[in-house]
Amino acid sequence: MNGAIEISTGNLAIGLIFIVIAGIMSVIHGLKLEKDLTIGTIRSIAQLTAMGYLLKIIFSMESAVFVIILFAVMTFFAAEIIKGRVKKQNVPYFLPTLFSVQITFFLITYIVTALIVEAKPWWTPQYFIPIGGMIAGNSMSALAISLDRLFSDFKAKRALVEMKLCLGASPAEASSEIFKDALKAGMIPSINGMMGAGLVSIPGMMTGQILAGSDPTEAVKYQIVVMLMLVASTAIASFIVLKLVGGRCFGKGGNLLV
Amino acid sequence: MTNMVLEFKRAAFKWPDGPELKNINLKVGKGDFILITGPSGSGKSTLLRLASRLEEPSAGIILFNGIPITEINPEMLRRKVAFIQQTPTVTDGSVKDNLLLPYSFAVNRKSQVPDDKDIRENLKKLRLDINPDKDASSLSVGQRQRLCILRSLLLKPAVLLMDEPTSALDPESRLLVEKMSEEVNLEGTAILMVSHSEYRPSVPYRKITVKDGRITEERQ
Numbered sequence: 001m002n003g004a005i006e007i008s009t010g011n012l013a014i015g016l017i018f019i020v021i022a023g024i025m026s027v028i029h030g031l032k033l034e035k036d037l038t039i040g041t042i043r044s045i046a047q048l049t050a051m052g053y054l055l056k057i058i059f060s061m062e063s064a065v066f067v068i069i070l071f072a073v074m075t076f077f078a079a080e081i082i083k084g085r086v087k088k089q090n091v092p093y094f095l096p097t098l099f100s101v102q103i104t105f106f107l108i109t110y111i112v113t114a115l116i117v118e119a120k121p122w123w124t125p126q127y128f129i130p131i132g133g134m135i136a137g138n139s140m141s142a143l144a145i146s147l148d149r150l151f152s153d154f155k156a157k158r159a160l161v162e163m164k165l166c167l168g169a170s171p172a173e174a175s176s177e178i179f180k181d182a183l184k185a186g187m188i189p190s191i192n193g194m195m196g197a198g199l200v201s202i203p204g205m206m207t208g209q210i211l212a213g214s215d216p217t218e219a220v221k222y223q224i225v226v227m228l229m230l231v232a233s234t235a236i237a238s239f240i241v242l243k244l245v246g247g248r249c250f251g252k253g254g255n256l257l258v
Numbered sequence: 259m260t261n262m263v264l265e266f267k268r269a270a271f272k273w274p275d276g277p278e279l280k281n282i283n284l285k286v287g288k289g290d291f292i293l294i295t296g297p298s299g300s301g302k303s304t305l306l307r308l309a310s311r312l313e314e315p316s317a318g319i320i321l322f323n324g325i326p327i328t329e330i331n332p333e334m335l336r337r338k339v340a341f342i343q344q345t346p347t348v349t350d351g352s353v354k355d356n357l358l359l360p361y362s363f364a365v366n367r368k369s370q371v372p373d374d375k376d377i378r379e380n381l382k383k384l385r386l387d388i389n390p391d392k393d394a395s396s397l398s399v400g401q402r403q404r405l406c407i408l409r410s411l412l413l414k415p416a417v418l419l420m421d422e423p424t425s426a427l428d429p430e431s432r433l434l435v436e437k438m439s440e441e442v443n444l445e446g447t448a449i450l451m452v453s454h455s456e457y458r459p460s461v462p463y464r465k466i467t468v469k470d471g472r473i474t475e476e477r478q
Binding site: 159160162163164165166167168169170173251252253254255256 | 310311312313314327328332333334336337340341342343345347349359360362363364365366406409410413
């Protein structure tokens with residue numbers, strides 16, 4: 001099969017019609033989204049173009065140092081975005097979130113590139129960065145859901161948690177149900193993603209490979225790996241962050257701080 | 259004093275946007291019954307929460323059996339200084355499941371788990387004539403409150419902190435809980451009870467009032 005058909009810059013500009021349509025809708029219905037649409041369009045074009053050039057440079061350099069720098073930048077922004085999505089709390093959770101994204105990104109991406117794809121070296125940027133990016137992106141959603149659930153449950157079930165503490169439960173024992181529910185909430189979207197794959201949608205990675213001219217049966221193999229790794233990454237990321245943040249929700253006296 | 263179970267020494271606490279407790283000094287002896295009154299939001303409940311380390315004082319210390327509570331394992335402290343919440347909280351499951359809940363926690367694993375006979379006898383003693391297999395969520399608020407008190411009592415605490423235990427109860431249930439508290443007190447358990455009502459215990463008691471962040475003892 002040949003590679004993807006190239007899109008000329010002029011043709012790419014036609015894509016702006018989609019934003020114009022959305023803008024007209026906003027004006028007609030008074031949604032006041034014109035400014036956000038304009039900023040969003042400029043940001044996505046600028047960020048993706050910059051990312052394209054950056055990846056091109058990093059792919060050509062084949063330097064582990066640059067891969068590590070990009071890994072650090074991607075995980076930092078993932079943690080920053082999670083901080084923005086979860087309602088402000090009096091329990092700090094930025095560093096546990098960053099740690100959780102970094103461990104998950106590194107561990108799962110290593111397993112995929114080194115053991116499944118067998119890329120040589122395992123940090124080959126062409127594989128390590130996009131696969132890690134998918135893991136960071138999905139872990140980000142899972143972590144935001146898990147943390148939000150953890151904090152809201154602690155507030156809603158405060159009486160239940162304190163009742164158990166008063167009967168001699170340790171913080172971990174008193175919050176075990178809340179921990180389980182928050183972990184489950186973080187994992188469910190990726191499990192649902194597996195259920196609908198190939199029935200409801202052609203998932204992203206497979207779509208990209210097919211557009212780039214890959215054999216669909218080969219693209220399927222990559223997609224299967226992606227679906228499986230996303231389930232594991234959301235589980236691991238949520239587990240780590242909930243363990244770290246859940247402990248911080250209690251004071252030295254085992255008192256609930258949330 | 260040798261029989262002092264709980265002692266507040268210059269304890270202070272401040273909620274970010276709520277009541278404040280300043281320079282609290284209070285001595286609770288073995289078998290004391292202390293009634294705590296005061297206006298809403300004056301810090302009565304906070305006083306009890308400090309004793310069970312559900313909150314930490316900003317200054318001063320609290321001693322249990324002469325030892326600062328910060329030096330006692332919180333789980334161990336809480337089974338000795340039991341806290342009864344204002345709104346009785348039960349878990350999913352039966353009455354028996356609720357009574358056995360504490361024994362699933364590591365700190366209570368070495369305690370003797372009450373058997374079916376113990377459970378029935380204790381329920382009867384508290385005039386809770388209910389089937390231990392009954393769903394706890396189907397009990398009335400008064401029955402739930404007595405179940406919660408029994409659940410704590412089975413752990414044989416030295417102090418029972420009761421935060422307005424009768425505020426949500428009908429007059430009949432209120433009397434039962436008050437009588438039960440007095441019986442428990444006569445067996446040697448010190449009781450600190452926050453109460454809004456005109457309750458006058460039939461056992462010897464002390465009454466303290468929390469107002470403007472300070473306590474005053476009205477009667478001994």
